Amino acid sequence: MRIEESIYVDAPTDRVWALIKDPAALTGLEEGLAIEADAETPGGGLRAHYRILVRVGPTPIGADVEIVEFTPGRELAWTSLTGVDHRFRLRLREAGAKRTRLVLRFGYSSAGPLGLLADLVSYGRLRATFRRLLAAVKLEAERPPRRPRRAPARSSNGTRQ
Amino acid sequence: MRELLPAMWLLASAWFRPDIRGLERMPRQGPALIVGNHTGGTNSPEVLISQLAFSAYFGVERPHYQLAHRMVLNSPVGSIVRRFGTVEADPANAEAALKSGAMVTVFPGGDYEVFRPSWDSAKVDFGGRTGFLRLALRNDVPIVPMVTLGGQETALFLSRGERLARLTRADRVMRLKTIPIMIGVPFGLSVGGFPPLLPLPAKVTIELLEPIDLRARYGPEPDVDEAYRELIAAMQATLSALQRERRLPILG
Incomplete structure (x- = not known):
């Protein structure tokens, strides 16, 4: 099975890349997805390992994955080492001034006689999860940067004015 | 196992609507002794469901064995359950599996607990069997209590x-x-x-509790009876709480 979702983000590619370059940072953006960095490959990047948990049924489905493509500002892809066989890719492309097209591709296949049926049953939920993930990335990328709070002006005797 | 998992998971999910809680409490790697209350008679839905859940959560690459009565392995479903890692309930088999770094699930209550009357569904009853505690101590592995409700409603x-x-x-x-x-x-x-x-399509709820390191909790020479009492009390409290959540038999 293959899922492809895309979204336009009103933010430059480097801003979007900063949000997705470490997959562990995606945890919390979408409740159906949890990603944890492997302590043995800290720092992320190419060949880094992560543990992925995606909720598609009564229990999250887990897999250990390895980053197989890491082109800053353009591509991030991983493939599964254990668990359900899958590939995942996030592609960023400039779509105008301060605008980015973010594409998510997810391919997966379950083994066995009813593997295709299991894939079909999980398709809708997975697609919705990834759609929400892209929407959450967009929301985060378009959020105005937080300005540092100015300290309130104080009078010479220390009271607020 | 990898080939059977999707189909079995699909069927078990549709039939028993399992609700599995606390998988994140399991040790991420290494051996562990999972100790469950046994339910559901010969069908024992938690045996299949927990195996499927562990395989889905950790991946089929993480070895997990379950101990079962010889009669189960000699039954018509024996060849299937063997493929899912079920081995004869024998201390030597459990030791070998733990030493190899695998997770092992035991149901100390065995046939005594699994056939308890349906009105005792929310009762943990190992019949005083403490061998699993000695097994954990000999191999210095943590115990993960696993509490199941619903199996006694399948008949x-x-x-x-x-x-x-x-x-x-x-x-x-x-x-x-x-x-x-x-x-x-x-x-x-x-x-x-x-x-x-x-089996009637009863909703099956499984909750895994925090792992217990017996020596860390009870000292270098733990009192097995004390550990047994506290483990049963913790599992019973969880089972009673799950029972209170349940609105209707079978439907959950």
């Missing part, structure tokens, strides 16, 4: 039939301490598992 379990087992001398000849008497579908009355029953 109407009337009696363990202990007296019947003694009267027929099955306890001596076949080492069967129980000849359970149940009512279920499609044949109605079932005695000693014959005729076999189709």
